[in-house]
Amino acid sequence: MKGAENDENQGLLVRRIKNGTVIDHIDGGRALNVVKILGITGTTQEALSIATNVPSRNMDKKDIVKLANRELSKEEVDRIALISPRATINIIRNFRVFEKKGVEIPSVVEGLVRCPNPGCITNTNEPIKSRFEVQPRGLHCVYCDWVITGDITGHIL
């Protein structure tokens, strides 16, 4: 019986994907925000699997996101670094890991977060996207100079 439990623990929580992207080592509890950052919504046609708070050897708990039939670009995955810098990206082709890479914090993020300054020109109907420089102290709005410090998840568009 004990052996059966172990087998169950070691089994896959979600099935393997044939082609697509697996985002692993997401900080525990952040998978839903990762999905939000990637712009994946309820209207996404492809199979999307999310596992949260999975025990991990290197991390206390981790989240995993599997997205079938879509290979995320570097620009897309680097946005993840803003909330989960330890995440790793596995590009899957025919059930095999074709490419494995880490995420790098981008120097500029566009159209990802809303400027918290209600007076900022980006919070109007002007035809522009929010744009922030990533600085050591936080995200700096290039339009109004506001700096978002701390957790950015509450500001994701």
Add this chain to the structure above:
Amino acid sequence: MQHIISIGDFDRDAIDRLLDHAGQIDKKQFDAHALEGKILAVLFFEPSTRTRLSFESAIARLGGTSVSVGSMEACSMAKGETLADTIRVVSGYADAIVIRHPREGAARLAAEFSTVPVINAGDGAGQHPSQTLLDLYTIRQSMPIDGTDVALIGDLRYGRTAHSLASALSLYDVRLHTLCPTGLELPATLAERLAEKGMEIIAHDSIDEIIGDMDVLYVTRIQRERFPDSASYFNVTSSYRISPELLAGAKDNLIVLHPLPRVDEIDPRVDASPHAKYFEQSHNGVPVRMAMLMQVMQ
């Protein structure tokens, strides 16, 4: 094509060069036809007296002309047109655009959509670089900027002139002193940025305790709407009021600056004092803005 959006776009050398040029203009050493045939579009979506008139005066003194919009109600933005579209259109009519707008970042947006140089004449609580340049110019007329003790007094939270000046002074060897009502302190992110540049910032509770050590008092208006009632407003403003009695304890060469308009911050009796430089400061707007126009339009 060069825009002037933020004082942060300047390094110290660029500021000094522009102020040197303004100094030559002040001595009438300039070509009065330098911008002949050029048109400046003056788009002011917020009220202004000094900034607007001094820009219009500056282009006229250089032989150019100006076309202007004086409020949102007086242009197509009242019909719902975006600022981006307004700028695209106006940049076909003029050789440069000066813009004041109630939204922070509006001038940066304008620069992105314009095909001609854009100068920021104040965007919300954000930047006001031409005011800062004339503030620095006025200090330089009385003393070298390096080595001074400058006190920023009044509304330091929402006052864009104080923010821009503090940023510019961080390029010099200046000790910054702040005096403001609770809740109207310098924004924490700005204070951090200044400290990172090595600027010493000292907060004070009483103006009397520092008046004898200051070289420059930069006074800004405290807006009545920041306070719950008139009584608390008058209570606070009276403790920051600059009076002849206060200035009796000041250094001989102390100067008092104010971006104007003033309301109750400076006693009118100070106007006759040799310390009072705020009207000269306002007049300096013309040569400084002439230098700015020549920099971006020639």
